[in-house]
Amino acid sequence: MADGAAALTGVAPRPGVAKPDPILVVEGVTRSFGGLQAVDVSHLEVQRNTVTALIGPNGAGKTTLFNLLTGFDQADSGSWSLNGGPIVGIPAYQVARRGMVRTFQLTRALPRLTVLDNVVLADPHNPGESLWRALIGGWRRGEEEATVKAKALLERFGLEHMADEYAGSLSGGQRKLLELARAMMVEPELIMLDEPMAGINPALTQQLLTHITGLRDEGKTVIFVEHDMDVVQEISDWVVVLAEGQVIAEGTPSSIAGNPDVIEAYLGAHRGKAVEDE
Amino acid sequence: MDWSGAITNGIISALGPVAIAYAVSAIGLNLQFGFTGLLNFGHVAFMMVGAYGTAATVEAGGSLWLGIGVGILAAVVLGLLLGLPTLRLRADYLAITTIAAAETLRLLVRSPVTRSVTGGVFGIQGFAEEFHALNPFGASTGYAIGPLVVSGRRLFVMIVGWTVVLILALIVRRLVKSPWGRLLKAIREDEDATRSLGKNVFVAKLQALALGGALASVGGVLLAIEQQNVSPDSFLPQVTFIIYVVVILGGAGTIWGPMLGAVIFQFFFYFVDSVMRQAQANVSWVGAILDSAGAAQIRFVLVGLGLMALLVFRPQGMLGSRREALVDG
Numbered sequence: 373m374a375d376g377a378a379a380l381t382g383v384a385p386r387p388g389v390a391k392p393d394p395i396l397v398v399e400g401v402t403r404s405f406g407g408l409q410a411v412d413v414s415h416l417e418v419q420r421n422t423v424t425a426l427i428g429p430n431g432a433g434k435t436t437l438f439n440l441l442t443g444f445d446q447a448d449s450g451s452w453s454l455n456g457g458p459i460v461g462i463p464a465y466q467v468a469r470r471g472m473v474r475t476f477q478l479t480r481a482l483p484r485l486t487v488l489d490n491v492v493l494a495d496p497h498n499p500g501e502s503l504w505r506a507l508i509g510g511w512r513r514g515e516e517e518a519t520v521k522a523k524a525l526l527e528r529f530g531l532e533h534m535a536d537e538y539a540g541s542l543s544g545g546q547r548k549l550l551e552l553a554r555a556m557m558v559e560p561e562l563i564m565l566d567e568p569m570a571g572i573n574p575a576l577t578q579q580l581l582t583h584i585t586g587l588r589d590e591g592k593t594v595i596f597v598e599h600d601m602d603v604v605q606e607i608s609d610w611v612v613v614l615a616e617g618q619v620i621a622e623g624t625p626s627s628i629a630g631n632p633d634v635i636e637a638y639l640g641a642h643r644g645k646a647v648e649d650e
Numbered sequence: 651m652d653w654s655g656a657i658t659n660g661i662i663s664a665l666g667p668v669a670i671a672y673a674v675s676a677i678g679l680n681l682q683f684g685f686t687g688l689l690n691f692g693h694v695a696f697m698m699v700g701a702y703g704t705a706a707t708v709e710a711g712g713s714l715w716l717g718i719g720v721g722i723l724a725a726v727v728l729g730l731l732l733g734l735p736t737l738r739l740r741a742d743y744l745a746i747t748t749i750a751a752a753e754t755l756r757l758l759v760r761s762p763v764t765r766s767v768t769g770g771v772f773g774i775q776g777f778a779e780e781f782h783a784l785n786p787f788g789a790s791t792g793y794a795i796g797p798l799v800v801s802g803r804r805l806f807v808m809i810v811g812w813t814v815v816l817i818l819a820l821i822v823r824r825l826v827k828s829p830w831g832r833l834l835k836a837i838r839e840d841e842d843a844t845r846s847l848g849k850n851v852f853v854a855k856l857q858a859l860a861l862g863g864a865l866a867s868v869g870g871v872l873l874a875i876e877q878q879n880v881s882p883d884s885f886l887p888q889v890t891f892i893i894y895v896v897v898i899l900g901g902a903g904t905i906w907g908p909m910l911g912a913v914i915f916q917f918f919f920y921f922v923d924s925v926m927r928q929a930q931a932n933v934s935w936v937g938a939i940l941d942s943a944g945a946a947q948i949r950f951v952l953v954g955l956g957l958m959a960l961l962v963f964r965p966q967g968m969l970g971s972r973r974e975a976l977v978d979g
C-alpha cells in the first residue's frame with residue numbers, strides 16, 4: 373500500500389472530512405444548468421498519492437465536477453486549490469500545466485496524428501511549439517528528447533508496435549491506453565480519469581487497472597470516475613460518492629459498500645427504472 | 651476544333667498571374683483550413699486588404715515597397731481583429747464572422763465615404779510603376795517558351811510571382827513540419843483534447859489565422875501589381891470559394907497541394923472556356939442550344955461537376971494521402 377493510502381487509515385468516513393495531506397481541496401463549488409443544480413460540493417479533499425474513486429448514479433454531476441475543476445466549464449461559485457495554490461478561473465491548458473491532467477469519458481485520440489505524435493505532442497517543454505522557434509530552428513534537440521520520453525511511455529503502456537500508425541486506427545481499448553500515456557507525458561501530479569474502463573473488454577480492464585495502480589505506486593494521485601463497483605473495490609484507496617451534485621458519503625471501499633445512504637442513492641432514486649445514459 | 655489552341659490557352663492561364671495569386675492565397679487558406687481546421691469564409695478580405703494597402707499607400711505618396719509592407723501588416727491586423735473575439739467560440743462563429751466581415755469591408759471600400767483613400771467604385775490604378783520599371787525584358791516584346799508566347803511584362807510577373815510562391819511554400823513547409831505544425835494539426839483533430847494536454851490552443855489558432863491572412867494578402871498584392879489596378883468588385887465573396895476549391899482540389903493539409911490546385915484549376919477553367927467558345931461558334935447543335943454568354947457560363951457548371959467527381963473518387967484531393975482520408979475519428 374502506498375504511503376498516501378496508509379495515511380488514510382485513521383480518517384473518519386464522513387462527507388467533507390479533512391485528509392492528512394490533501395493535494396486537491398474543493399470548497400463550496402456550485403454549478404447549475406437552468407433550474408438543475410448539477411454540482412453543489414461544500415467541501416472535499418483528495419489525499420495525495422492515492423487512487424480515489426468518484427462514484428454516483430447517472431446524472432450525479434461527476435463529469436461536471438471534472439469539467440469545473442479542470443477549467444473546461446465555469447463554476448457559479450466556489451474555490452479549489454491544487455497543492456495549496458488556487459486554480460479557480462484559470463484556462464484549461466494552464467490547469468494541465470500546473471499538474472492536473474484529465475482524460476475524457478469518450479476517448480479523444482487525435483485520429484490523423486500518429487500514435488507517437490499524439491504522445492510527443494503532450495510534452496510540456498517542446499521549444500518548437502513556438503511559432504518563432506519553428507521558423508528559425510533550434511528545436512530538434514527538444515523534439516528528440518520528447519520522442520525518447522514518448523517512446524518509453526508507449527512501451528510502458530504496450531503501444532510501441534503501433535507508434536507509427538494513425539491514432540484513428542486504434543481499438544477502443546488501445547485508445548484508453550494512449551490517453552493514459554499522453555496524460556503521463558504532461559508530467560502531472562494529479563490525473564483525473566473520466567470512466568477509464570467504459571467500453572473496454574474484460575481482458576484489457578485488468579491491464580488498465582494495473583496501469584492505474586502503477587501510477588499511484590510511482591507517486592501520482594489518481595481520481596477516477598467509475599460505475600463498476602468491483603473495479604472500485606479492487607483498486608481504490610478511497611471512495612467519494614456523489615448524488616444530485618452533492619458528496620453524500622466518502623470512505624474506504626469497504627466502508628462505502630454497506631453505507632445505507634449510498635444504497636439509497638443508487639437504488640432508491642432509480643428503483644424499477646431503466647438506467648439511462650448521462 | 652483547335653485542341654492545341656485550347657490547351658495552350660489553358661497552360662498560359664495555369665502559369666499566369668491569377669494562378670499565382672490563387673496559389674499564394676491557397677497556401678494561406680491551407681494553413682488555416684487544411685492544417686488547423688479553421689473555417690475562414692472571408693479569405694478574400696485578406697487579399698483585398700493586401701491589394702488596397704499597397705495601392706492606397708502609393709496613392710498617398712509612399713513607395714510601392716512600403717505599400718506592400720503596409721498591405722501585409724494590415725492583413726495580420728485583420729486576422730487578429732477577427733480572431734480575438736471569435737476563436738474562443740465554436741468553429742462556426744469564425745465562419746459567420748469572417749464572411750460577414752469580408753463583405754462589410756468590401757462595401758466600405760466601395761462606398762463614397764472612403765473614396766478619398768480607396769477610390770470608391772473606381773478603385774486605384776497605376777501604382778506599380780516601380781515594379782514594372784525593374785523588368786529586364788522588353789515589356790511588349792513577345793517571348794516564346796516552347797509553343798507559348800508571352801509578353802515580357804507577363805514573363806517578368808510570372809518569374810517573380812512563382813519565385814515568391816515557391817519561397818512562401820518552403821517557409822510554410824518548414825513551419826508545418828515543426829512541433830508548431832503538429833500543434834495545429836492536433837487542434838484540427840480535437841481542440842479540447844489538445845487543451846487538456848496543456849496547449850494554448852487560442853494563441854496557436856490566432857497565429858494560424860493571422861499568418862494565413864498575411865499569405866493571402868501577398869496573393870492580393872501580386873495580382874494588384876500585375877493588373878496595376880485594384881477595384882472593390884474583384885474581391886467578391888466567390889473568390890473565397892474558388893480558393894477553397896483550389897485547396898481541396900490540390901489536397902487540404904498537404905504542402906504542395908495548394909500550388910498544384912491553383913495550376914490545375916486555372917488550366918481546366920480556361921481549357922474548358924476555349925473549347926466551349928469554339929464549340930458554340932463552330933458546332934451547329936451546340937450553337938443551337940447555347941448563345942455565347944451561355945457558353946462562357948457553362949465553365950462554372952463543368953468546374954462544379956469536376957469537383958463533385960473529385961470528391962467522390964478522390965476525396966483527399968490530388969496530393970492528399972488516401973490512408974489519412976480513410977482514418978475515422
